[in-house]
Amino acid sequence: MFQKDLFKDKVVLVTGGRSGIGYAISQMMLELGAKVVIASRKEDLLKQAAEELSQYGECSYLACDIRESDQRTALMEKIKADNGRLDILVNNAGGQFPAPAETISENGWDAVINNNLNGTFHMSSLMARHFFIPQKEGCIINIIANIYRGFPSMVHTGAARAGVENLTKTLAVEWGDYNIRVNAIAPGTIESSGLDTYPKPVQDILGEARAAVPLKRFGTVTEIANTTCFLASPLASYISGVSLYVDGAQHLNGGDPMKLTRLMRAFTKSR
């Protein structure tokens, strides 16, 4: 759909690029000519994904937990040594677990905030200081979630993603001085490897949730990759500071948001 070679000579970092949405983004960027670096925690799976992705273009990898300062620094140093620059950062790594708010432990809260909010900010700041600011050019895309009506059953990630949505606006303003565009994508429910990791109450409710989406289906990883490539491209050269919902209008009308919470309460008690 995009012009061939749209991202020729561009260097792209996709966190969480080994699976699901991140994999689809990496594949599309490679097909459009970018050099892609993927990073996530599980080195064996990451290596396997990078080998598969190499059929589409130049893909490298480094194991990195985005919550760990020394691992983020090692990733930045590898990109500098291998490529000398970074053009696009896709903060896609993230995750959480469904749980009624009253059952979330302090550590559970901290783990999810560290993953989705702190990891995203520190990665953005590091890459801006070392690449985007000196280059006087850069692009950051933050993958968040549908937090339009809060996020019942996932209060921790709702709060973290709202933080990212807001830092997207602030950084778009502050780093406009350096010609850095910062945007976010809020996917609705997307058919991906990530969804398979969710427990029975989520799997049980998926049929109903799918039917409640105004477009009557969940999204695909390709639809999130399409939006990412659009926002990263010159087609979006005057777009900065926005959060784009890619969700078939699920944020406006997506069924009973409390149903999952009630199912999770029953599930937690029965264990």
Ligand SMILES: CCCCCCCCCCC/C=C/C(=O)SCCNC(=O)CCNC(=O)[C@H](O)C(C)(C)COP(=O)(O)OP(=O)(O)OC[C@H]1O[C@@H](n2cnc3c(N)ncnc32)[C@H](O)[C@@H]1OP(=O)(O)O
């Ligand atoms: C009709 C409308 C209904 C709508 C229904 C649709 C619902 C679907 C919507 C889906 C939208 C979003 C989808 C996605 O995001 S898909 C991507 C999902 N992938 C993941 O989330 C995977 C990554 N997740 C994680 O890695 C973990 O969740 C975590 C971030 C916590 C990992 O951190 P860490 O490795 O540090 O975790 P630990 O195991 O060390 O645990 C730290 C503390 O967290 C507590 N914890 C962890 N898991 C759970 C759990 N499942 N339940 C409760 N608590 C949990 C853990 O116990 C630790 O705390 P304690 O020390 O106090 O025990």
Ligand SMILES: NC(=O)C1=CN([C@@H]2O[C@H](COP(=O)(O)OP(=O)(O)OC[C@H]3O[C@@H](n4cnc5c(N)ncnc54)[C@H](OP(=O)(O)O)[C@@H]3O)[C@@H](O)[C@H]2O)C=CC1
């Ligand atoms: N699928 C959906 O419906 C939706 C997904 N999202 C978000 O989109 C993003 C991608 O999700 P999706 O592809 O579906 O799910 P996946 O679980 O397949 O992807 C999550 C990726 O993030 C990596 N990751 C998680 N935590 C860390 C960490 N601390 N450091 C580095 N890498 C990490 C994982 O790799 P590893 O385990 O090797 O670290 C994995 O590659 C996530 O942020 C997710 O929350 C948002 C809304 C809806």
